[in-house]
Amino acid sequence: EIVLTQSPDTLSLSPGERATLSCRASQTISSNFLAWYQQKPGQAPRLLIYGASTRATGVPDRFSGSGSGTDFTLTVSRLEPEDFAVYYCQQYDTSPVTFGQGTRVEIK
Amino acid sequence: EVQLVQSGGGVVRPGGSLRLSCTVSGFTFDDYGMSWVRQAPGKGLEWVAGIYWDGGTTGYADSVKGRFTISRDNGKNSVYLQMNNLRAEDTAFYYCTRVWSVRFDNWFDPWGQGTLVTVSS
Secondary structure: OOOEEEEOOEEEEOOOOOEEEEEEEEEEEHHHOEEEEEEOOOOOOEEEEEOOOEEOOOOOOOEEEEEEEEEEEEEEOOOOHHHOOEEEEEEOOOOOOEEOOOEEEEEO | OOEEEEEOOEEEOOOOOEEEEEEEEOOOHHHOEEEEEEEOOOOOEEEEEEEOOOOOOEEEOOOOOOOEEEEEEOOOOEEEEEEOOOOHHHOEEEEEEEEOOOOOOOOEEEEOOOEEEEEOO
């Protein structure tokens, strides 16, 4: 199965700053079959990005995804207070689908 | 509005069984595959099981294969997860989720509210 490794584990930033989250795959993910989710405490995950770079419906344009092959990035251009959460990447290229371990974005 | 409403869950002893249900509304249920994803308290996400739009094909994580069974009733807009021979390591929040495909291996959106399963003696 494809192992996804996210870095860093925790990102400490202030509102208004730029957040850059990394997701590295143990093998090439074809056709950019990678998604990103946001999860806040006590809530279910929420889809942000699919196809590596396509924003889901209703997701603000400060969220963007990029990358290909084995290296993918989620960028939040200017952090809003509601963006402090845990973010997961997920690959759906190869069964079983797998998730990264998550990156926590916390208020500095 | 698309909704996934889960029921079931609770506390069960090791070796026991439990059945989770997820009833959906707001979309054509049999146009989509469905999956269950779990999250141990304070931990990350783990795909558990998935089922094709017609119920004809299912898939399981190795950690639950042979113990869990996913099924669906398209007439009732519902998907189920039968969990047998439960272990302490199955303790987690379980989420049902719509798969953006007729299969079960794609991205997930939306997710149910989650239900906690606790396996403890």
